[in-house]
Amino acid sequence: MNLQYNGQEQIPADPATVWTFVKDPDQVGHCLPDLLELTVHDATHFDAVVRVGVGPVRGKFKFKFELQPDEAARRMNMKIAGGGFGSAVDLTAGAEILPAADAGKTILNWNGTAVMRGPVAAVGGRVLDAQAQKVIAQTFGNVRERLTA
């Protein structure tokens, strides 16, 4: 099952701050909703264990993250692979950092594609979209919160 999302978020911080933020595995990792464990390996690689609940598929999922920053374009690409409970999830995501019309604020143009396999797709298929929307909203909520804290 393939899911594709994209959107635009306004972040109450300047582009340079946001760019620094999204390049930091520790910062990005802590924006994940229901994070249980975060292990940062280097500047572009970290592992995260998160609690997942998609319909009856509930439990800990482990993900490997790889950050692929493009300094010139101020674009962050991300490869995420993992899963749990017999399911596999492969994600690619990208975010473009742009100055907002309001000085000191940033526009984040983002997109993501997720490929779900196993029970999370079969059993959770009916509620997967709603769950994905929720995770996305919570993630950006956490980004805003951490940048304005």
Next chain:
Amino acid sequence: MSIEATEERHALGHRMKRKEDPRFLQGQGRYVDDIAMPGMLFAAIARSPYPHATIKNIDISEAMKVPGVKAVITGKDLEAAGLGWLPTFHGYDKQMVLAIGKVLFQYQEVAAVFAETRGAAEDGAEAVQVEYEPLPVVADPFTSRKDEVILRPDREQKTNHIYHWEVGDKDGTARALESSAKRVSQRIWFQRCHPAPLEPCGCVAHFDAMGRLQFYVTSQAPHVYRTALALVTGIPEDKIHVVSPDIGGGFGNKVPVYPGYVCAIVGALKLGRPVKWIETRTENLTSTGFARDYHMDVELGADRNGRLTALRVSTAADHGAFDAAADPTKYPAGMFGVVTGSYDIPVAHAEVDAYFTNKAPGGIAYRCSFRVTEASYAIERAMDVLADELGLDAVELRRRNFIKKEQFPYPSALGFTYDSGDYHQTLDKALEMIGYQDLLKEQAEKRARGELMGIGISTFTEVVGAGPSKHFDILGIKMFDSAEIRIHPTGAGFVRAGTKSQGQGHETTWAQIVAEELGLDPQTIMVEEGDTDTAPYGLGTYASRSTPVAGAAIAVAARRVREKARKIAAHLLEVGEADVEWKDYKFQVKGVPAKTVTMKEVAFAAYTNPGPNEPGLEATNYYDPPNMTFPYGTYIAVVDIDRETGEVKVRRFLAVDDCGTVINPLVVEGQIHGGLTEGFAIAFMQEIQYDRDGNNLNTNFTDYLVPTSLETPHWETGNTVTPSPHHPIGAKGVGESPNVGSPAAFVNAVVDALAPLGVRHIEMPVTREKVWRAIQGGNVA
């Protein structure tokens, strides 16, 4: 109406209550999962979420840290031990036990974990870390046959095409179709479904103090398992004891040997402790033998009077990741040649091309003889399409084309010799029982009012009872079956057979055959099956072969007992053996009705006063059937469809079966009720769907439906009796007829209801959504 009991017979034909039922109804059945042994470990299997992927690495270190986990094995471990691959049943392919190098279907077995508790084993399986590199997925046979992605590079032939099989006169059929006044063609898909027995598969493996493998397993064919395990593992066959205890439904699903069994045996050997493996519902639905998945292009030709001129069927078969179809060696497409059905078709041609896909392997016969349900559905659906084209009543078209009773034994255009039948009589009985003319009148009135009422008919013929040794074998073993009968001094006794009941009622019907042949009380004949140390070698229970083959073996063995008994009777009656006849279930001196001895008296004498005869009273028979048997029937479904919602209500369903001699009408009716319920489920509810990425979407009973009493229609039954001329008691087998014959009746009824809207075909499962779309004029095929 029920099947009439035949009062004049001693045991045959009596509605005897099933001897096994008190045990089952009181929860006293003993299933594999009821077995517990001191020190027993539990196995769980880590499975692939990917339908097709390279395995880059398997890390078991986290799994080994889970408290209670004793060992983890992977495909490489098994490969090193020479156990990496299993041969599939018909011997043309092999199947990975645990994935080696890559996975080929979602939920494929990747690692096995052994632990002190089931929970620990499951936790261990979850902790096995596997790194996959996804590969392109092939999720249907039409993509597969392009060979753009070769799924099985391990095979010599670098193609996804598994086999081409054909039978009949290809050119003659083409010519006949070309010159036919009327021709119809229809793509008919018999969807992938799954038998879903309520008890999933499982086993307990244990090497006893003598180093002998004690293997308790949910097997429909325990002797074949013993031989297969000996061949695969190298363990001498005398050191393997296979026991199939009570089985909670099989329907073909418990014929193949599954990777979990091999893993449990390896675990027991490696750890020196008993190992139990019981699969979950999801594991059963996603990795064990599926059924059907035949895409059939059916063409029928007819003259202007509706006489059939030719039949051509071309099929693409989806076999999944391994060619694990449970078919006899020489019949890769099973008995699909019975696709000419009940009709006298002068020329025909059938071909099947099978392909690998990234789906679970299988292709077992779900409550049918090998591929007979697919064949029956194809011809019965096509007959309705032709009737529609000809503007002829579906009943009349069938009547005009039936094989006539005087044509039996009938050589079919595709190579079978039908043993017996009177199709017109059975059809007439069914039409009368259901009140066909009144239904037609009612339908005409309802159509005038715009209501959707349908009458569907299926006049199917099966081919069962595999089979004659000159044609049929599995792993080279001829498909005979066997019986051993011993009569004790008091006239009680037992019969052991090479079959294995999974709910068919063998404990009752086998006793009735023995009782009938020997004039004994069926209540005192114990039936024992499923233990390879005691039962004679047999090929097991599937494909409706138990009564045609083992039932015949029992009758012949009983007659051998009777011959021995005759000698003892002659001694007791103080006459020559030639002067003793078996009459009215007793031995009597010819012409002297007052001078008799009963079998019970003879049995006592066999151990106390055998005279010049060898003591004891027992016999064994291995029965090699001279031909298959051909049960048949007329099924009629009446449905009403809600125009607004697409809901189909099966208002009536009548099954008139002819399974030859009826051993026990109660058991036969029970079999028919069960088979109709499964046929109903297939027609309206059941499909194992894969999305284009190879995700299995029907992994549990929320998504793969089994009907309850609420959904199940009321079944009406009737019968005619046309004995098989070559079976010792004339029986043909019945357990699978209702599942073979009913899907077409249901679908024909739905299409008939929708015919005024121009609908000619609708694919199973006939869901409300499909019917609603058909009513809206959408594409539903």
